Amino acid sequence: MKNRIKVYRAMHDLTQEGLANELGVTRQTILAIEKGKYDPSLELAFKIARFFGVTIEDIFFYGDTAERP
Amino acid sequence: MKRNTFYLLVGIVALIEVGIFWLSVEAERPILIQVAFVLGVILLYAVRRTVEERMEDERTAMITQKAALRTLETFWVAFFAISLGSAVVAFSRPLGLRPPHLGPPGTAPPDMLELPFIGGFALFQMALLCLMIFLYVGFRVYYARKYGDWDTDEEQD
Numbered sequence: 001m002k003n004r005i006k007v008y009r010a011m012h013d014l015t016q017e018g019l020a021n022e023l024g025v026t027r028q029t030i031l032a033i034e035k036g037k038y039d040p041s042l043e044l045a046f047k048i049a050r051f052f053g054v055t056i057e058d059i060f061f062y063g064d065t066a067e068r069p
Numbered sequence: 070m071k072r073n074t075f076y077l078l079v080g081i082v083a084l085i086e087v088g089i090f091w092l093s094v095e096a097e098r099p100i101l102i103q104v105a106f107v108l109g110v111i112l113l114y115a116v117r118r119t120v121e122e123r124m125e126d127e128r129t130a131m132i133t134q135k136a137a138l139r140t141l142e143t144f145w146v147a148f149f150a151i152s153l154g155s156a157v158v159a160f161s162r163p164l165g166l167r168p169p170h171l172g173p174p175g176t177a178p179p180d181m182l183e184l185p186f187i188g189g190f191a192l193f194q195m196a197l198l199c200l201m202i203f204l205y206v207g208f209r210v211y212y213a214r215k216y217g218d219w220d221t222d223e224e225q226d
């Protein structure tokens with residue numbers, strides 16, 4: 001599963017540490033998700049999407065799906 | 070409590086436990102170390118909850134679960150194999166009533182359990198538990214690496 005968390009972080013001018021603190025997880029977890037090493041739970045995915053004010057599909061998409069514009 | 074303070078407390082509790090162990094041996098009261106060990110573990114579990122810096126989340130919980138499951142899967146095979154060997158040794162000796170002991174009073178016949186043997190068995194059990202801990206740490210490191218615990222990026226200091 002791929003994601004655009006890094007893009008949304010940049011748009012909100014947030015560091016990994018900052019986002020991790022907002023979501024109540026460790027910085028390593030944000031890093032692992034961004035690098036595609038860890039797929040978050042549905043709950044955490046909803047939290048991330050809700051935090052950025054978008055839908056889950058805007059942030060996460062299946063691996064072989066073409067990247068969104 | 071800060072994380073480093075917690076680790077310091079773990080060290081102090083471990084030292085106290087070692088002291089109580091020797092005290093327990095000197096006083097010939099095993100209950101001392103048994104109670105102290107359980108209390109020490111409960112204390113550390115309770116204090117761990119007060120650590121301010123976040124140490125666990127869903128990813129670390131998953132790593133812990135996977136490592137624990139793999140340890141259990143591996144360890145029961147090793148433990149059962151060793152126990153089977155021990156059972157063979159035990160059943161190789163005469164079963165049922167033992168022949169009259171003709172040795173000097175206070176000494177045990179050669180095919181009976183003697184106290185030092187029981188102490189040796191306790192040490193053997195502890196060695197097995199240490200093996201289990203090493204196994205767990207090994208699996209923990211493996212899964213932590215797999216799920217990005219030591220990854221770095223441009224934000225890393």
